[in-house]
Amino acid sequence: MAAALSRIDPPSTPGLLALADGTLFRGRALGAHGRTCGEVVFNTAMTGYQEVVSDPSYHQQIVTLTAAHVGVVGVNADDEEGRGPQVAGLVVRDAPRMFASWRGRESLGAYLQRAGVVAVADIDTRRLTHLLRERGAMAGCVAAGEAARDEAGCVAAARAFPGLQGAALAEAVSVPEPAGWTAGSVRWLEGHVREGMSDAAGPEGHVREGMSPGAAGHVVAFDFGIKRNILRLLVDRGLRVTVVPAATTASQALALRPDGIFLSNGPGDPEPLQAQQAAIRELVAAGLPVFGICLGHQLLCLALGARTFKMKFGHHGANHPVRELASGRVLITSQNHGFAADPATLPAALRATHVSLFDGSLQGVELADRPVFSFQGHPEASPGPRELAGLFDRFAREVSAGRTTKGV
């Protein structure tokens, strides 16, 4: 009977999520076997699991996706946000046995397995989300295969996870050396030649020439765990992009003769990243246009004197309304952060530009007297709405304008 009823029999390769508070969720293995620990967070986006899974900001986080089915369209080379999956683990309700999409090249399970990422399916993710909402993001251990049978061991491992408060993780996910990035957005179906992150782009994705390299100026992008779509959007705007390691100093950056500085998203707590904050202070003082996203936004705020704090369960989703204070308009944004800058601590020069309509938290700031601004959510989307893409336009304008005044 076991063979015939395999679909309804207990999984031959069990999966487990153990939380630090002892709660257990039993399911079946989806990705690699083994076990990993991390902070468990939920993301409510209904599309774009590949972008979520490959987002380096999720380093050391176990992500549960609330969407009912995860894996329906498989994975493809164009939708990568990092070098393969970046999450510590993945927890889903249903991972269907097949995928179907004209863009799909590989199943989610195979993709995770290839990268050695542990994932579990058939979990009551709603109960899990409910629990995280009530008790806050929590340490957990995700295990698959034989490792999942040692439930007590998994709980103990989860308890041993130190948590993300105070964790400086940006350097762990950053590029080792400065590198050029030339790929723009993939323009399928828009009458353009396929370019950028195609299957042929190589494992780094850094190799091909983009469309209009550098015409609008040169941007040095600090890689704290940068999402590729940020780079693509910069290139789309005619910017030449050099990606630099998270440990790059201001003078090293300035030596690259940038027209603008970009501060990327990334994992972990911004507070311990003191060197980065110092670099940012110097770069702002140098008068360059600066644009920060997510962790980059938090670092900019810290650098200029504000404080940050850890949120209860953070913002992770693609449906968050944010008010643009200057216009009063509401924009639907993509969000992924567990730390936030405290608006009460902003120095006088740094003014709030955007506020979350879910909880009133700070979403964007700018300096009144300089072309320096940042956004807490994800204007590069991927996944999620692209309603804040205008921030990239603004940055490109500032970069070009600065260049003109400098007479370059």
Add this chain to the structure above:
Amino acid sequence: MPKRTDLKSILILGAGPIVIGQACEFDYSGVQACKALRAEGYRVVLVNSNPATIMTDPETADAVYIEPVEWETVTRILERERPDALLPTMGGQTALNCALDLFRHGVLQRLGVELIGAKVEAIEKAEDRELFSKAMRAIGLEMPEAVFCRSVAEALQAAETVGFPAVVRPSFTLGGTGGGIAADAAELAAIAGRGIEASPIGQILVEQSVLGWKEFEMEVVRDRADNCVIVCAIENVDPMGVHTGDSITVAPALTLTDKEYQRMREASFAVIREIGVETGGSNVQFAIDPRTGRMVVIEMNPRVSRSSALASKATGFPIAKVAARLAVGYTLDELGNEITRVTPASFEPAIDYVVVKCPRFAFEKFKGAQTRLGTQMKSVGEVMAIGRTFQEALQKALRGLEIGAAGLERRGPELDGEGLTAALAEPGPERLFAVAEALRLGWPKGQVESLTGIDPWFVDQLAELVEVEQALAGRSLVELDAGRMRALKRMGFSDRRLAQLLQLKEAAVREHRQQLGVRPVFLRVDTCAAEFASETPYLYSSYEEQCEARPTSREKVMILGAGPNRIGQGIEFDYCCVHAAMALREAGIETIMVNCNPETVSTDYDTADRLYFEPLTLEDVLEVIAVEQPRGVIVQLGGQTPLKLARGLEAAGVPILGTSPDAIDVAEDRARFQALLHTLGLKQPDNATATTMAEALTKAEGLGFPLVVRPSYVLGGRAMAIARSQAELAGYLAEAFAAAEEQPVLIDRYLRDAIEVDVDALSDGTDVVIGGVMEHIEQAGVHSGDSACALPPYSLAPTLQTEIRRQTVALARALGVVGLMNVQFAVAGGEVFVLEVNPRAARTVPFVAKATGRPLAKLAARVMAGATLAELGVTEEKLPTMASVKEAVLPFRRFPGADPMLGPEMKSTGEVMGSGESFAEAYAKAQLGAGVRLPLAGKVAIEVAAEDAPGLVAVADHLRLLGFEVLAGAGTAEALAGLGYPIGRVEGELDGVTLALASGTGAAELRAAATGRKIPCYTTIAGLAAGARAIQRMREGPLPPRSLLEVAG
């Protein structure tokens, strides 16, 4: 931006009668709009001809007009009420067209009435395919290749550009009326001709076929600060080629990558902005080529729609309510999310479940009509189900359809390869079952995908279900341990389907499952995938680990709804359920609604205290009861659906409120009912029951012809017919036995020229109060649901009325009715015969309530909950002060090939009401409301069975007196000549004919010709006679609109 203070009074247009493509979703939307605007302090005036709606309740608006939704009537109402603004986006295509007419005739301008929600330019740009296509090009969006045509010749020429198959879409019609897909030139000529005819501007679009492409709908909401959100993306499982109303659809969209989804999202916003819908909800449809991802825009609706109702129910985001408030100036961020109560309405719902909608069809009612689905909507209702996975939601939806399916079992006879290929390639009402059957027979998935065009992912989901089913065959119950049982339930298998597969009784599976402790939990529809807490008990079942029902310990009553709309069971029953919820709530009793129809008011999350969106099967209802533990369950307001569950519920120990299941059985069981009538000394037509064809034919001899044939326990006169001879009888019996599903078939002596009378009554078990006595216009033999009826009776002698009341009271007492009861009588030769008794709410209840001003359904709910009529102050019948007429609305134009003749099988989809000082005035309004424009002059063409000819003399005289020229078909003219009544002959192409009567099978040709030329065509002499009275009234002057307060104050 705060709300506008320059507006004081707003008129809202309803959608008129329920027709295919426009059903109770517009009552749901309209009610939300009325409530929202009144809560903002506006005076709301409502116009809708459909009495079975909640929106036409006296409490819904400040002034309610149950009057035709057409520009001349509405003009008179605007002149009386002088509102500041008109909101046309809540009443479907009917309301939009009416608003455009009011504008084109200068009425809005003359009276200074502002259109809010959608401006004329936006409506025109969205609805006129030529303007729309230009607008889409302007914003860089692609549409399928298409050419506008005004003649068949132009259409044939267009086909050279777009190729075959070619899609024909008439401009400005509802639900694709008159459209279709042409495979070749001959088909194109036929469809194009019909389409040009159907279009009010005589224009069609001949379009490149995108058959087989993936189809999506986006529900967009925009406010006047230009904030836009997508409430829901809906994916059609049936690809392009099947009207979305006829497609199985799923939310959220499942087979898109984020990049594709965002592209579609942005395109949706570009569309709403370019069309210029400044505030409110719109629906944008897209097709995507599954091989290349190429995306084209199909169409846009600048108003709330069936899809927006579905999206609202699927997400918990009340689009119509929000749209109404946006129309008066609010912005999205100023409105709260009523489910979370802590976040604003300016967000996009995130859902962590899957919603499946399945259409419900009624082809069995329209013999001769093609069952192939296309661009013209043909379904009459729909069911929605929520599950944590697609498989679970789909299987819940299938059992919620009430078509006898417990899951994916084979439907109908076994098909050979050719038959199955056709069933897959030519979409029909049960294609999904054919897909399952093919997979069961081991057909490769690829073959099924290419024949159906269904996305491989959905096919695989079905394949997986079929594989599990096959693995279960021959297994025993003990092999299903708790783990396996839970896994099966998580895939959505019903107890009944498992019982079929294991060859057991459903009860045995249920008992085993419950012993294993495998029970569903109830989860909340919360708009946010559990990110925020939800205070709103809008629930669905699933086999998960944590129950969120949190039932209260209050005194509570459960109301079982009516399930998907079908012919014979529609909005009237939802109206009754909603009224019960209102009345019990007012009485301080907590109400729990269980229903699965997404179109309805009953499934609005704030109608009852708690809403369970669940299929109405014994299994699903019992699980809700187990969690809620209500004091009792109301089964008599939702039509046959809950009534059928009464026995099972009672057997499970559930208290049934109101009339006992045994009394229901007495009324339904022919033998027990006969015994009861005998005891009471009441008459019924001579009749007999038979369980075999031979028995029926023998017994028929004894009764004599004509005879009425009917299966027992069926709805809406399913498979009922009048047989005039042994040969006819044999033909009808075959179908009757098939429909009867092993129950006996009844044969009654048919009472010729009898007047049929419908009575609704209320009883508390002791006292009986008549709700209303209605006289039918069409003679007995036409199904009561298809017959017009008058309240008060317009020709019935008072003594007979008194006798009818006496018999009704006697029946109610004898049956021990507690709640509502409906009795149908026939009066022939001065004698009263009982045709049938329904110990439940009838479809006439809302009409009686509107005509008399007495809320029967509310009172019934109170009585069922224990109040006496005396306590409620209801001691005597409330006689109406004005005349009211209810008229049926028929869908024949949707079913080319079906003969539009009325008979004992119900075919109407909806109804309208007209009221006035006289029967003639009320009938005239009812005709206009039903879309029948009676002529004031011209020629009348008549054809009836020869034996009916004598009945023509009076009406012919009346019409001649009114100045009409009366002509007859050959047979009828001869018969009349034989009676000494000479009459002209109908000749040629019906030139100058403005009215027709075509009765009986012999007049099919005239009926088709008149219908084809849109000439009002009666199929009964009684109908024409009433029509003549209406025409006489119309010639005396315009029909003054009357508010509900004036009709029944």
